[in-house]
Amino acid sequence: MGRKMIFLLIMGVLGAYYLYTPLPDNIEEPWRLAWVTTRKNTITNLALFVELLGISHFTNIVVFFMSFQEVPPTSDENVTVTETTFNNVPVRIYVPKRKSETLRRGLFYIHGGGWCMGSAALFDTDFLSRRTADRLDAVVISTNYRLAPKHHFPNQLEDVYNALKWFLYHDVLDKYGVDPERIGISGSSAGGNLAAAVTQQLKDDPDVKIKLKTQSLLYPALQTLDMDLPSYQENSHFPVLPRSHAVRSWSEYFTTDRSLENAMLFNQHVPVESSHLFKFVNWSSLLPEEFKKGHFYNSPTYGGSELAKKYPGFLDVRAAPLLAGDNKLRNLPLTYVMTCQYDVLRDDGIMYVTRLRNAGVRVTHDHIADGFHGALSYHGFKVGYRMENLYMSWLSENL
Known part of the structure; x- marks a missing residue:
């Protein structure tokens, strides 16, 4: 009996340690977030263990479990849902069923997932897309793109850019009844990164005659x-998104070589010859005072010359939109940025808001004081519904 009691006690302590998630006091519905975290940690730890055994790559295991959350392109009473390809890139299209006397606005949406997971078919992505189409009476194009670790930068960017350019052809807009003067782009997390990057690229593309009216960036990743x-x-x-996971996602975007990840974890991946780029991400000058409290800016530690030669993508403005010069930021479309307090990517978004405003771009910034990364995509959270209402309201007024 004594051994059984000791065993049960040990299992109870380990279980409590595994299930217990310390959260800030202002987090609404902490029990719901704790449950999401437990499920996520279970899959993550299993994937890491399988990777340690050399059976499969970490991301492949996570994607396998995520595939059970995918839903078919099913139409409902409000929205017709179909799938096709735009320039060989798979997309899912949402068209409101109610009759419209005028051309509809269009929204090109890019899912998140750290450039290595996620799809337009995931339940949460599908749910947001059909809600957007119905609430805004808009045609929503939800795009897929090739994923790491099989594909690396710039494949993801190229897929999104090629699909967007296809959508912007007059014949395609006419087919779906979209007003060419009311088209926006939107993305969350890594999708926000891709949205910001292709928006910068599109501005200077002479082959694209139709320009975007808005860009909406939801807790975007913007600098490396x-x-x-x-x-x-x-x-x-x-x-939800610890630093180690964010850094690994960034690294996987460029290579499966873990040496880049290790250098990024120690913040020693940028070569001295690229030191001039730090002015674009200097948080001491780009963050409002409320986000700098208790922190002191340290001069960058340089390293990574060989890594930069092997994987130059992490210094490419197409991968890190915050590295764009002021001239590239000028005349970007009307912009919406949403950031969350409990998110490692918070300061990326806030610094981009500052830089865009300094460049003369009209920006609306909603900061969610009790928000966390991905909250808009986790179905059922009250904070997620509040974030959705802010996002939809801005689109309704400006797109």
């Missing part, structure tokens, strides 16, 4: 230089 921003430090172990 500084992995020790205040938000990275404050939320280093926050359960």
